[in-house]
Amino acid sequence: MAEQARNAHVVSRRTFLGTAAAAAAAPMVLPTGALARPGRPGPNDRLVFGHIGLGGMGRGHLGGTPVESVGALCDVDASRLSSALVDVYKRGARHDPLVCRDFRYILDRKDIDAVIVAAPDHWHAVMTVYACQAGKDVYVEKPACRTVQECRAMNEAVRRYRRVVQVGSQGRSTAAARKAAEFIQNGVIGRVDRVEAFHYPSPVGGTAEDSDPPPELDWDLWLGPHRWVPYNVDCVHFNFRWKFSFGGGQIKDRGAHIFSVALFVLNRDDFTLESVEATGELPPGGLWDCPTKYRVVYQFRNPAWTLVWNQTGSDEPMVKILGHSFGARYYGEHGELEVGGGDGGTYIIPEIQHGYTPPAGGVHIPESPGHRQNWEECIRTRKDPLMTIEAGTGVSLLCTLGNLSFRLGRKLVWDNENFCCVGDEQANRMLGEPQRGPWHL
Amino acid sequence: MSNQIEVLLSALENTGTEPADYMARYNAWRSAGPLGAPAVAGLIRLMTHENGEVRRSASKAVEQIVVVAGRPGAERSAVCRALAAQLGEDVPVAVRREVICWLGMLGGSDEAVAVAPLLEHEALREDARLALERIPDPAAVRALENARSRVPKDYRERIEQSLANRGRRGLRRRMIFWK
Numbered sequence: 001m002a003e004q005a006r007n008a009h010v011v012s013r014r015t016f017l018g019t020a021a022a023a024a025a026a027p028m029v030l031p032t033g034a035l036a037r038p039g040r041p042g043p044n045d046r047l048v049f050g051h052i053g054l055g056g057m058g059r060g061h062l063g064g065t066p067v068e069s070v071g072a073l074c075d076v077d078a079s080r081l082s083s084a085l086v087d088v089y090k091r092g093a094r095h096d097p098l099v100c101r102d103f104r105y106i107l108d109r110k111d112i113d114a115v116i117v118a119a120p121d122h123w124h125a126v127m128t129v130y131a132c133q134a135g136k137d138v139y140v141e142k143p144a145c146r147t148v149q150e151c152r153a154m155n156e157a158v159r160r161y162r163r164v165v166q167v168g169s170q171g172r173s174t175a176a177a178r179k180a181a182e183f184i185q186n187g188v189i190g191r192v193d194r195v196e197a198f199h200y201p202s203p204v205g206g207t208a209e210d211s212d213p214p215p216e217l218d219w220d221l222w223l224g225p226h227r228w229v230p231y232n233v234d235c236v237h238f239n240f241r242w243k244f245s246f247g248g249g250q251i252k253d254r255g256a257h258i259f260s261v262a263l264f265v266l267n268r269d270d271f272t273l274e275s276v277e278a279t280g281e282l283p284p285g286g287l288w289d290c291p292t293k294y295r296v297v298y299q300f301r302n303p304a305w306t307l308v309w310n311q312t313g314s315d316e317p318m319v320k321i322l323g324h325s326f327g328a329r330y331y332g333e334h335g336e337l338e339v340g341g342g343d344g345g346t347y348i349i350p351e352i353q354h355g356y357t358p359p360a361g362g363v364h365i366p367e368s369p370g371h372r373q374n375w376e377e378c379i380r381t382r383k384d385p386l387m388t389i390e391a392g393t394g395v396s397l398l399c400t401l402g403n404l405s406f407r408l409g410r411k412l413v414w415d416n417e418n419f420c421c422v423g424d425e426q427a428n429r430m431l432g433e434p435q436r437g438p439w440h441l
Numbered sequence: 442m443s444n445q446i447e448v449l450l451s452a453l454e455n456t457g458t459e460p461a462d463y464m465a466r467y468n469a470w471r472s473a474g475p476l477g478a479p480a481v482a483g484l485i486r487l488m489t490h491e492n493g494e495v496r497r498s499a500s501k502a503v504e505q506i507v508v509v510a511g512r513p514g515a516e517r518s519a520v521c522r523a524l525a526a527q528l529g530e531d532v533p534v535a536v537r538r539e540v541i542c543w544l545g546m547l548g549g550s551d552e553a554v555a556v557a558p559l560l561e562h563e564a565l566r567e568d569a570r571l572a573l574e575r576i577p578d579p580a581a582v583r584a585l586e587n588a589r590s591r592v593p594k595d596y597r598e599r600i601e602q603s604l605a606n607r608g609r610r611g612l613r614r615r616m617i618f619w620k
Contacts, residue, residue, distance in 0.1 A: 209493060227542065227571055230535070282471075284463035285494050289501075335474045409474070425577070426511030429546060434574040434606070436567055436597040 047376060050074065050098070050106035050136070052114040052127060054084040055237055057141055057168075061291040066371055067091040071112040072098035074105070075239075078216040095156035095247045101218055103127055107134035109367065114164075114379060117141060120240045120245050122226045125150035126439045128389075132157040137379050137433060139372065141168040143256040143399055144392035145246070149432025151393035151400075153441045158389040165384040166375035167392025169260035172348040173368035174411035175391075180339050181355050185363040188356075190333025191267055193305045197258045197342075198319040199326040201294070201311050202242055202249040206234040206287025234287050242288035244403065249290025251309055253397045258328050260387065262307065265330065265339065273398070273414045274299040275418060278406035281313060296402035308401060322347050344371075344430035355419045446480045446574035449473055453484075453499050456492045457495050466498040472510030476521035481506065485527045488536045498541055505545045521548050525555040534564050541565065545572030550580035557584035560600070561591055567599070574603040 050072035051062050060086060062070065063359045070088050075081045078101070085099055098109060106112055107130060110339075114137040117127045125145040130139045138158075158165045171177050184192060194263055201250040210230035219231045226245065241247035264270050280294035293313030299306055312318055321327025322340035324347060328338040340347035345352075346438035358364050368374050368386055380387040404427060405412045413422040435441055452469035455462050473480060480502070487499035503524075510520040524547070527540045539561065544552045553576050573581040574612035585604050589597055 012585060140543070228538065239587075284460070284467040287497070287499075408511070409505075410512060423513050425513070426508070426546060427576065430574050432575075434571040434573065434603065437602070438604045440599075 011080070011366060019122065035220055046211070047113045047273045047379060048111055050103075050109070050112045051084070051118070052103045052106065052289050053118035053120075053123075053141075054080040059084065059087075059115070061116045061118055061139070061372070062087070065116075067093045069193060070097050072106045072109065074100050074103045076101050076218045076221040080312040096111040101221055102109070106108075107131060113137065116140070118168075119223075121166060121252065122146050122240075122245075123153050123224050126225050126435065126441060128154050129441060130407060132161040132163045132165070135161070135163075136377075137164040137373050139166045140392070141170060142260070142392065143248075143252045143396040145396050146400070148397060148400055148419070149430050150441065151397050154389055154393055156380045161384075164375065164378045164382060164385060165392075166371065166378070167260075167387040167389065167391045167395075168350055168371065169257055169387050169392065169395065170344045170371035171257050171261040171342045171346045171373060172345065172386050173371035176339065176346040176348045176353060177261050177264055177339075178277050178365045178367060179225045180261075180337060180348050181365050182268070182329060182358045182363055183337060183348075183352055183356050184332070186358050188332075189335035190331070191303070192330050192332045194301075194308070195262050195266070195305070196308045196310060196329040196331070197255065197262065197328040198310050198312070198321055199254055199258070199325075200318050201314055202283075202288070202290040204283040204286055204288060204292060204314075206232070206239070206242065206286070208232055208234040223436065224441075225433075225435035227433070227436055230337060232287060244289050244292050245357065245409070247290070248399065249294070249401050250297065250311055251291075251294065251402055252396075254326055254342065254396050255309055255399050257328065257403075259307070259309075260391070260400055262328055262330075263391065263395065265423065266305075268300075268303075268305075269388075270393055271394065272302045272416050273401075274301045274400070275411055275413045276405050277411035278402050280311070280406060293433055294406070294416070296405070298402070306400050307398070322349065345404055373387065442476070442479060446476055446483060448503065449476060449480060450487065452485045453487055453502065454490070454495055455496060459492075462471050463494070470498045470502035470505060470508050470524070472505075474505035477506060477510065478523040481520065481523035481527070485532065485536060488539070489533055503539070503543065511547050518549075518551075521552050524548070528555055537565060538568050541568045541572045545575040548572070548576050549576045549613055552576065552608060553578055553581040553584050557588065560584070560588040566568065566592065566596065568607050570599060574606055582609060585609075 046069055048069055048071035049057060049065050052073040052074045055072060063141055067088055070093065073081060073084050081099060088097060088224050092283060098105060106115060115131050117138060119127060124140050128138050128140045145154055210232050213231040218429040222236065235243050241253050242249060275299050276296060278296040280291035282289060283292055291311065294311035296309040318325055321338050324340035327338065327340040327342060375385050403413060408427055412424060412427055449469050451492055452465050455465055457577055469586050482497045488496050490496050510517040526542055528537055536581045541556060544556055553573060554606045556569050573584050585600050589600050592600060
């Protein structure tokens with residue numbers, strides 16, 4: 001890499017941890033211990049992971065990786081990087097993981113089997129595609145991607161390079177989602193023709209002025225494939241979610257979870273979308289520009305059904321699903337089912353959770369050992385994980401088209417065959433965002 | 442119409458910080474779409490305002506104009522011309538960045554020609570490239586092609602990637618990006 005000479009800087013572990021300049025230092029490459037292992041991991045081999053993105057979700061994933069399996073740490077924020085490295089050493093690591101800001105260093109490493117992508121959403125597609133090309137399996141956080149074009153690129157890369165990619169909608173691996181799926185797919189409430197999802201509003205805020213980034217943050221690398229915008233402290237790290245161009249609001253954050261569970265419960269990952277229409281309100285001011293009050297109606301065919309995303313406004317009472325502040329109601333011919341939550345916390349009523357058993361010969365859904373565990377098992381067996389890339393990008397497609405309909409102020413009619421909007425040239429231009437170089441797709 | 446534009450600009454230039462002020466700006470920019478091309482110049486001027494809320498509101502108003510002009514069957518050329526007129530050196534780089542992005546959402550052959558020289562502008566060439574990659578007109582592809590020999594050598598690869606993404610024959614789209 002041409003930029004490698006510019007970015008690489010080798011220091012000893014002691015220097016990195018011991019100096020105040022660590023936070024402001026250039027990206028560092030530390031030698032790794034005896035992790036190098038040729039070939040694909042066998043059933044008893046320890047998997048070695050690269051962790052890309054060490055914010056809230058990223059640190060959670062790191063905590064779930066046995067310390068001896070931490071092969072690499074990557075974040076564009078040196079303070080997060082050093083904090084994660086300290087944590088790894090405190091947990092007893094006897095080796096030195098690769099530490100870098102540019103995730104491509106990880107892709108270069110033959111001793112790293114798989115990567116966990118917990119960077120902001122606008123990075124998910126590029127990191128996943130590149131990792132697939134480099135022969136790594138991938139766990140990528142939801143939403144799988146930011147644009148419709150990225151959906152296609154990710155699907156193609158995963159299948160072309162035969163990688164095991166799990167999208168991080170862990171609700172699918174919960175016992176409640178499994179039970180709900182069995183309950184519905186065995187027809188207890190009849191055919192479901194409507195699902196109403198509920199969530200509280202996206203927050204209002206963001207008042208800081210644009211500024212220079214702090215010395216520990218590589219802003220150019222944080223932006224990556226996103227077009228250039230100035231740094232603003234209120235739009236980075238966790239709060240990228242509330243900027244339309246980075247995150248896309250609650251529908252892309254929790255909505256991705258709730259939609260994933262809905263499609264899983266209904267066994268409709270292979271949906272045929274007909275149209276999407278979004279209406280709503282935006283924050284009256286501030287930097288955060290995602291809808292507060294929001295309603296998106298998705299119409300499907302084959303079978304015909306409707307999915308509605310309802311984000312209540314701050315002037316309305318919150319809709320609770322089984323006592324939770326978000327979730328979904330499923331309306332069938334003979335009854336209804338509520339599923340609370342949708343992420344790692346997914347809930348149904350105890351009578352179904354513990355009391356429902358599918359009939360003999362009916363639909364039985366295997367238990368998941370856990371979303372991450374399922375992925376790791378599939379890395380060894382090379383089978384498809386619970387949330388395949390197609391399922392993940394399908395969910396992203398719904399969220400993305402909802403936001404596009406809202407941004408354009410009009411209903412979009414979707415052509416499933418040609419993967420485009422019918423009769424709307426401007427909408428079709430906006431199905432993708434050309435990537436800022438060198439992060440091409 | 443000009444009265445409506447004056448009302449819009451006046452509402453957006455409100456720098457008050459009370460909830461009613463926020464709602465006044467909000468309601469103003471959300472209804473700006475039908476005002477079309479005649480409102481663009483005034484809104485671009487407000488995008489340089491010292492007050493961040495005024496700047497953002499003006500930007501959102503322009504985007505409303507762009508999406509209304511981009512509706513199927515709508516007439517868009519006047520808005521395109523009005524935007525293209527804002528690419529001169531008298532408009533700050535940060536504002537021109539937004540204008541280029543909107544031209545990518547709406548523009549055609551004339552706008553591709555207007556954006557093309559910015560491929561040689563150090564601060565704006567990347568925004569110009571992204572917009573030209575988006576404009577579905579042969580003029581955008583020609584602009585990228587013509588720029589290959591004029592941009593700095595280390596930038597040529599990005600132009601070629603855009604051309605390959607546009608299906609330009611003879612250029613093999615690089616598939617391995619991580620090395």
